[in-house]
Amino acid sequence: MKKTYVTSMPDHIGAFLKASRCFSALGINITRVSYNKAVDTHTLFIDAEGTEEQLAKADVELEKIGYLQNDKEKISVVLLEFIIKDEPGSVTDVLTLIHRFHFNISYISSQENGTDYQSFKMGLYVDDPDKISEFVAEAEQFCRVRVIDYNSSEKVYDNSIFYNTYVMGLSRMMGLSEKVKQELLVQVNIAMQTLDEQGLSPYRTFDSIGKFAEMLAESKGDGFLPRITEHKIGEETTLTLIEPPCGSNTMILNSRGKLLFVDSGYACYREEMMPILHRILPEFDSMPKTLLLTHADVDHCGLLPLFDKVITSGKSADCLKKEYLGENGYREQNPLHRPYINICKILTSYEPADPSKITVPWEDRENLTEPMTQIGFFDFEELHFEVYEGSGGHLPGEIVLIDYERKIAFTGDVYINLKGLIPKQAQYNQYAPILMTSVDTEPKACAEERKAILQRLGVGNWRIFGSHGYLKEYNVSV
Numbered sequence: 001m002k003k004t005y006v007t008s009m010p011d012h013i014g015a016f017l018k019a020s021r022c023f024s025a026l027g028i029n030i031t032r033v034s035y036n037k038a039v040d041t042h043t044l045f046i047d048a049e050g051t052e053e054q055l056a057k058a059d060v061e062l063e064k065i066g067y068l069q070n071d072k073e074k075i076s077v078v079l080l081e082f083i084i085k086d087e088p089g090s091v092t093d094v095l096t097l098i099h100r101f102h103f104n105i106s107y108i109s110s111q112e113n114g115t116d117y118q119s120f121k122m123g124l125y126v127d128d129p130d131k132i133s134e135f136v137a138e139a140e141q142f143c144r145v146r147v148i149d150y151n152s153s154e155k156v157y158d159n160s161i162f163y164n165t166y167v168m169g170l171s172r173m174m175g176l177s178e179k180v181k182q183e184l185l186v187q188v189n190i191a192m193q194t195l196d197e198q199g200l201s202p203y204r205t206f207d208s209i210g211k212f213a214e215m216l217a218e219s220k221g222d223g224f225l226p227r228i229t230e231h232k233i234g235e236e237t238t239l240t241l242i243e244p245p246c247g248s249n250t251m252i253l254n255s256r257g258k259l260l261f262v263d264s265g266y267a268c269y270r271e272e273m274m275p276i277l278h279r280i281l282p283e284f285d286s287m288p289k290t291l292l293l294t295h296a297d298v299d300h301c302g303l304l305p306l307f308d309k310v311i312t313s314g315k316s317a318d319c320l321k322k323e324y325l326g327e328n329g330y331r332e333q334n335p336l337h338r339p340y341i342n343i344c345k346i347l348t349s350y351e352p353a354d355p356s357k358i359t360v361p362w363e364d365r366e367n368l369t370e371p372m373t374q375i376g377f378f379d380f381e382e383l384h385f386e387v388y389e390g391s392g393g394h395l396p397g398e399i400v401l402i403d404y405e406r407k408i409a410f411t412g413d414v415y416i417n418l419k420g421l422i423p424k425q426a427q428y429n430q431y432a433p434i435l436m437t438s439v440d441t442e443p444k445a446c447a448e449e450r451k452a453i454l455q456r457l458g459v460g461n462w463r464i465f466g467s468h469g470y471l472k473e474y475n476v477s478v
Contacts, residue, residue, distance in 0.1 A: 002031070003055050004186045005046045006163075007067040016044065022061045026054045034193040043163050045189045078132050079123050083144040086118040093142050098124065101135050163189060166206065173217040174268070174347050184346045191339035198336075209340075212431045213347055216268060219245040219424065224272035227422055231471065233408050233463065234382050240280060241471065244269060245424035247299040247348075248467045251410070252280065255381035261291040262410060263467050267302030268348040292378075294412030294467055295398040296320050296329065298345055304353035313375070313389055314364025315397030323352040330396050330441070362387055371445065371452035372400065383408070388456070390414055393446030394439070400453055407462045413439070414449050420470030429468065 007019060016035075023030055023046075032047035048055065062068045084090045091110075098105065104125040110118060126132050139145045167188055171181045191209075195202045219225075227243040237255035244250075247266035250273070252259060259281070265273065277284045293300060293312040296319040304310055304320075312320070315330075323329045332338040344350075362376035372388040378401060379385070385401040392398070394413050401410040409415075421429065432439045440446040457476050464472040 001052050001055060002047060002049045005048060005058075005062065005068070006182070006185055006189075007044045007046060007062065018065065019044070019046065019062065019067055022065070023048055023050075023058060026050065026057050026061070028054050028058055034189050036192065036196060043189075045186065045193075078126050078147065079121060080136070080139075081146040082120040082122065082139065083117050083146075084120060085143075086116055090118075091120060094120065094122075094139065097135065097139055098122075101131060103131075103135070166210075170210070170213045170347065173213045174349075176346070180346055184343065187339050187342045187346065191343065194336060194339055208431045209343060212344075212428075215246055215424070215428055215431075216266070216347060220268065220272060224269060225424075226276070227470070228276070229470070231463070234406055236382050239465070241465065242273075242276065243422060243425065243469065244273075245422070246428045247302065248297075248413075249465075249469075250303075251465060253380060253383070255383065258381050259287070259290070260380050261289065261307065262465075263294055263300045263412075264291060264303035264306070266299055266348045267350050270303060270306075273303065292401075292410075294400075294410065295395045296323075297331070297395055297413070298341065298348065298350050300413075300467060301353065302348060302350060304357075305351055307353075308357065310353060310358045311361060311378075312358060313362065313397045313399050314360045315389075315392075316399075317355070317358045317360050317397075318364075319397060320353055320358060321355045324355050334441070362389075365389065368392070371448040372456065375399075385410075388453075390449045391442075391445050393442045393444075393449045395441055398449075402453075402456060404458060407457075407460050409453070409457065409462060409464045411453060411464055411466050413467050414446060415453050415464060415472075416466030417464070417469040417472035420472060421468065425468060 016033075020030065028048045028050035030046055031049050032045070034045040035043075048058065050058070059068070082091075082094050084094065105122055108123075109121040113119070124132070136145050136147070163185055167181060167185045170176075170184060170188075176184065188206075188209075191205065192202055195205060223245070225245065227241075229241050231239045231241065233239050233253075234255065237253060240252040240254070242250045242252070242265075244265055247269065248263045250265050251262040253262070274284075281287065288309075289307045290309040290311065291304065291307040293304070293310055293316055296312070296316040301320070310320075319329045328338065329341075331341040361378065365373065365375060368389060368391045371391055371393070373391075374386055375389045376387050377385065378387050383403050384405060385403050388400045388402070390398040390400065398412055398414055400412060400414060403409070418426075454474070454476075457474065459476050459478055462474045462476065464474055466472065
């Protein structure tokens with residue numbers, strides 16, 4: 001059994017030795033350690049492996065010596081910018097106010113800029129959120145004040161409790177529980193350690209994670225404003241295209257009274273999607289529900305638990321089963337991507353689908369050498385698709401469906417209409433490449449897949465529905 005301990009240790013010689021002796025005495029093996037004094041003076045992450053009984057005893061021993069972090073501690077650091085007159089003694093009023101509120105300063109940065117005013121940035125330790133609001137109100141009586149979020153342009157200003165402060169901000173935005181917050185804390189540390197071992201600066205990445213969380217939060221509730229359009233794609237078939245601000249599209253095919261969903265977006269938008277689905281399909285709760293999954297990325301699989309049957313490729317089924325069993329899915333098998341995918345799953349409340357709901361109607365072929373390989377056919381009422389599996393350029397198990405008679409193609413994330421994204425979608429799509437180096441597992445292979453799709457389209461006017469953005473109208477001439 002494995003467990004991650006987030007310990008708060010005194011900054012003196014022998015602190016880690018004391019914890020190590022505790023584990024050793026109980027016969028527990030330490031499998032990972034992460035500590036970076038430049039980031040956080042006290043927080044040490046320890047992955048330990050032992051029996052349930054051994055780890056339970058370790059909990060008691062570490063708590064006795066005061067090494068386990070107390071979730072009740074609400075101390076955090078707030079970074080403020082004060083715009084004050086560039087003249088002798090002008091900062092005295094600010095410092096006097098800080099002293100009166102009994103705040104400690106963890107960070108100061110100031111430099112004249114050739115104007116009559118100077119920007120003072122200060123990090124303040126705060127143990128009561130109400131105090132900072134009162135403090136800012138008083139400070140604004142004699143200067144302009146701005147609260148600054150953690151961002152890539154600043155050095156690490158909180159050198160003692162960075163992880164808690166950063167994770168607390170993400171958790172507040174997404175309304176995460178204490179239990180989930182602890183797991184997020186661990187994954188943020190793993191991301192930091194991964195970047196450190198590569199010799200990379202964490203600032204841009206952590207800023208992107210923060211902006212990603214902000215976008216997710218802003219798009220909830222009244223901010224969930226998907227573009228919804230309807231398209232007639234056959235004599236008896238319509239397609240409803242739902243394009244949310246964040247995450248994959250959801251398509252609803254309605255043909256001869258039968259329904260088929262394609263992809264399902266993020267789990268965190270379940271409350272926002274349900275009224276839309278009920279408006280489009282008043283009988284949604286009681287009807288049998290089948291979904292076709294183009295590939296097993298978290299932003300496509302969020303609502304899979306709502307469906308009775310999920311149709312997908314063999315590799316995608318294998319990926320979903322691994323996640324359900326608590327193993328690494330395809331994205332997490334890349335150690336560079338793993339912490340960011342886990343952070344995304346936590347922030348979006350992802351829950352794996354029950355494998356018993358998953359059906360694979362096509363042969364699962366290993367070692368695909370062509371960019372696109374036909375693996376079978378798929379019929380839905382009057383629609384007749386040829387099904388192609390990609391070589392894994394975007395993600396292993398990705399499928400593309402082409403109806404040659406009606407000149408319709410469903411291309412997942414292999415081919416999307418970048419010019420057809422709504423502004424929020426375009427903004428959202430900026431962050432995934434930063435977090436994971438690339439949204440594609442093998443970018444060159446994915447480029448070949450896109451070419452292969454277009455080469456397989458026959459002469460005529462085509463409508464291509466990707467999993468992000470509006471439909472793409474594409475003409476193939478003789």
